[in-house]
Amino acid sequence: MKKSLFIVIFISYCFSDGYNMQLLSNLSFNQTCNDITGFYQDEREFAVIGLQSGAAIVDITDPYNPFQIEIIEGSSSTWRDLKYWDRHVYIGTEAEDGVKIVSVDNPDQPVLVNTVFDFLTSHNIYIDSDGYLYVVGADENDIWIYDLEDPANPNLVGTWNLENETSSQAGYCHDIEVYNDKLYCASIYVGYFRIIDVSDRSNPTTIISHFTGTDGISTHDVAISEDENYLFTGDENLGGHIKAWDISDYNNINLIDEYQTPQGEEHSAHNLYIKPGTNNLYISYYADGTRIVDVSNPYELEEIAYYDFSDIEGLYVSNWGVYPYLPSGNIISSDRELGLFVLSVGGISIIHEDVQDISLDDSPYVPFIAYVDSFDGSIEDVILHYSLDNINWDDANMNIVNDNRYEAIMTFDQSNVIVYYYITATNSIGQSSNYPQIEESISFIYGDLIDIVFQDFEGENNWTVESTATEGEWEQGIPFGTSLQGGFANLDFIVQTNEDYSENGDKCFVTGNYDVDQPGNGDIDGGETILYSDIYNLEQYPHVLLSYWRWYTNDFGNNPGNDIWNVQASSDGGVNWVDLEYTSISMNKWHERRFVLSNYIDLSDAVQFRYIASDLLNDGDVGSGGSLVEAALDDFKLEIINIEAQFGDVNFDGSVNVVDVVIVVNIILGEYTPSDDQFEIIDFNNDQLITVQDIVNLLNIIIEN
Helix, strand or coil: CCCCCCCCCCCCCCCCEEECEEEEEEECCCCCEEEEEEEEECCEEEEEEEECCEEEEEECCCCCCCEEEEEEECCCCCCEEEEEECCEEEEEECCCCCEEEEECCCCCCCEEEEEECCCCCCCEEEECCCCEEEEECCCCCCEEEEECCCCCCCEEEEEECCECCECCCCCCCCEEEEECCEEEEEECCCCEEEEEECCCCCCCEEEEEEECCCCCCCEEEEEECCCCCEEEEEECCCCCCEEEEECCCCCCCEEEEEECCCCHHHCCCCEEEEECCCCEEEEECECCCEEEEECCCCCCCEEEEEEECCCCCCCCCCEEEEECCCCCCCEEEEECCCEEEEEEECCEEEEECCCCCECCCCCCCEEEEEEEEECCCCEEEEEEEEECCCCCCEEEECEEEECCEEEEEECCCCCCEEEEEEEEEEECCCCEEEECCCCCCEEEEECCCEEEEEECCCCCCCCEEEECCCECCEEEECCCCEEEEECCCCEEEEEECCCCCCCCCCCEEEECCCCCCCHHHCCCECCEEEEECCCECCCCCCCEEEEEEEEEEEEEECCCCCCCEEEEEECCCCCCCEEEEEECCCEEEEEEEEEEHHHCCCCCCCEEEEEEEECCCCCCCCCCCCEEEEEEEEEEEEEECCCCCCCCCCCCCCCCCHHHHHHHHHHHCCCCCCCHHHHHHHCCCCCCCCCHHHHHHHHHHHHHC
């Protein structure tokens, strides 16, 4: 393949994975997202997704091309709950916004028509099939009930409290479902589910309260079977999972089965819903994505499909909500970091473990393996698409080995390059799928790239710091780790790393490197801190790969998920800057980022980089400026792409000439320190020294050429 320019980012950290469920589209909002609902109106389908700063109404009639219609603005909050009734959308939040009522009579021009201010904050809202609005997690009462006969003007008809006619921690209903005049309540703070008779909305009465087996924070949500004989509960804590209860006899309630994802010990379930007429339980399972469990036999719960949106790890990350009730059969889900996902059940599933960097010391062969299933027909073909420049592409058939395993064993006609690839599959009824589904391709290094610069920050360097933050600026050293106890399970969440990334070493650049008891005493506050690299001469190289390992977290505190991590590059010594990374996505672990620089800047003699972490403060936003923001940086590297090293080519410009002689002379005089790769190229006689004899050998090469 011929050499050519590279045009996209080399690698992303948001690869998806699915089984019996396909991605139709994804729409991001550049801010933290939360819950989701949907509605069908005038032969169109819509999603309403909660955002940090409001709620977005999105047209998903064409599920492959969703588009945002409007954002209904609200106070900053990570909690927002949304429901639809009779051409109106209702928006509750834990910010002091009451419940907003938005007319979508003309869905292309939504209008805020009223706000319920009987309380300021709420956690969840629910609307039953009879047109009653229930508000929970609000002030004064455990449950507020409104008649929506006039949907723009709710009429309060009743309230319910577990204790003493006032709201209480024991009576707090975190999530509810109302079905056949019964309200099923998840009392998260005490680990109970409750069943309440609401046939008389003006006077709800408690039928039963049942302990789910876990003291304290546990029972987050409930879903009832259509025959009302079985209740499913979801725990929201470390290892939180799904429990099935036989409630056919209220005097003899029994736990009959439990469901957990393969990674469930480290993760938590969130919201759950049973779609009528299907016996399918739909679960938003945080880090494990949207899962579908067959509950036709509640004694033997069986997972039948899933879509995991990303490899972002944590307890309360990724999939917040799911809505499975659209007439099209499509599923919409909300991802905290990545936005709205439109999914469908069935089709073709491709499961693949990404190829990692390949060293050619052992073998030039690269195995590509995929497990491919079709749920609506037989697999016709599985194709590997690959490129060495991300412009010119070739294909190779992947052959079936056994059952659903397909393989292709490849070598490439160049080494020391980046290989880009993706996999597609089609079935006998014309359906197709590809891996990855969100990103355009996956990439890995084939061979060994030559180092220009490697900086592990163990010793002295020319990197500098500039800061407007009141504290938490960048500094080099052995990191002091910090953690935060909190969340519904009162767990320890790591905020700042307590170790560097380098294999041999213990130092890195970190923000706010203080030995403190509380992370809020050592994080970035009130501004931004900027770490500037040295200035590098890269003009002689055709293509250069930038890589570094970074730690960035911003998802705790009063304004989580909104502060920005920004990495920029300059080709004129810092006069003008171009973004490489600009994100609010938090990842509290060491993570590598790679970029082909020629996609972004000219490779000049004055290339510089800067790493910006900030604690944003917005006028009038009481939550901003109160986030816990920490960052760290290690193992910065610049490497040459697609260069075959030859003796004497000290500057890797593809030829041996007098410039190389000058560099070697400067090395002997102590004016220049060679990299390990340069040393090997200069040391012709392998005596582990660079001497005048090496200059003689170099001159002979030039004369022969």
